[in-house]
Amino acid sequence: MSQNLQPLDWMTPGANIAAYIQGANAIAILSAEEERALAEDLYYHEDLDAARRLVLSHLRFVVYIARSYNGYGLPLGDLIQEGNVGLMKAVKRFNPEKGVRLVSFAVHWVRAEIHEYVLRNWRIVKVATTKAQRKLFFNLRGAKKSLAWLSNDEAKAIADDLGVEVSQVMEMEKRLAGHDECFDYSSDDDESPYQAPALYLEDKTADPALLAEIAETGNDSHNRMTKALAELDERSRDIIQSRWLTDNKATLHDLAARYKISAERVRQLEKNAMKKVRMSMEA
Known part of the structure; x- marks a missing residue:
């Protein structure tokens, strides 16, 4: 296993994302016994090499989760890097005495870091701040059966399923349907009715x-x-x-x-x- 864990050029997901994924998949998966031994070395003896090996052996797991967030239009490499931050936090807090595999424990931390990254970067203005809004942001698109606006019955069914208010479902649908505008956008089409905000938001008194x-x-x-x-x-x-x-x-x-x-x-x-x-x- 040791030869697979040496520092490699692919270990930062950048421009060559394919090489990174190939390298992550090439690292052997730890058996339950190997994982527990490494986790105990880290937990009881603060063995940093054990922590490194635990992280590297789970990089493919982060890639798998990060790919499920491709639909938000953000770079896969950035999603993977944020997920890796979550993985490292999970490894640091992992207690081998709890009787669960690291992958089961880490999934929450990996998703949490990716969620924060998506919410910070999906729009200029953060679209979800409360717990209910976060839940709706990451579940509403999958819950909708079509691209059309939700009917009252559909909105109520989604609200009941996610444990939120109907009004919150409707508000999040409007936020997801919106888009960022360029402040000083200019168009060559003289007949276009669109006006850039820079043309009408200027405060003349300032x-x-x-x-x-x-x-x-x-x-x-x-x-x-x-x-x-x-x-x-x-x-x-x-x-x-x-x-x-x-x-x-x-x-x-x-x-x-x-x-x-x-x-x-x-x-x-x-x-x-x-x-x-x-x-x-x-x-």
Whole structure:
């Protein structure tokens, strides 16, 4: 067996995926006794060579599982690499005293890593985050009997079978039927009704030059207002501030009572003060 376990160029599934699969299939399968002996060496003595041999002897098993996810349009080499990560995690946690073969224990870890990879890369936006959504994502396509939209009865049957809500089945069907759009896609067909998102999602108000101009104008207006108010006498300034620059604005009668003058006199003072402020700000 040892000659089959030497480091080889094919051990990373890359461009030559066929050579990798051929190499993985060439490694001998361990007998139950050999597997247990290696597992005990790893579990009790942390024998890394035993761990390596356990991993290598199960590479063909990962290839077999990864091939079942080919329908998601992702590279088989990437699926295999993710599955191998799951296999290594399983080998690290495998307890030979449980009385099960490594392949039975590892299947969960291999599938879990591949599932995470598929969910991260199938679409730009992750289509499944909850447990129910994950279950639907990996089972709904197989449960559908045709490419047509599900009827209410079909959706209910699938929901009952998977233990989820009918609304969740319908929502996942819509997500699976959708597709990613190119942000700045351009077409040579002038009559095409499609518009790239870049043409209508631009926020015109987010122009840095415009924002800077608005901020500068606001600061300038504030400074002019402050200077204009400072040029007023104390009573006129208080009338303007009380009437226009506070949340709880005072009435003419409130100010008349404060300064012991008529409301008409307050109105005249306010008018004259506003005229002075306007002239000062325009200067």
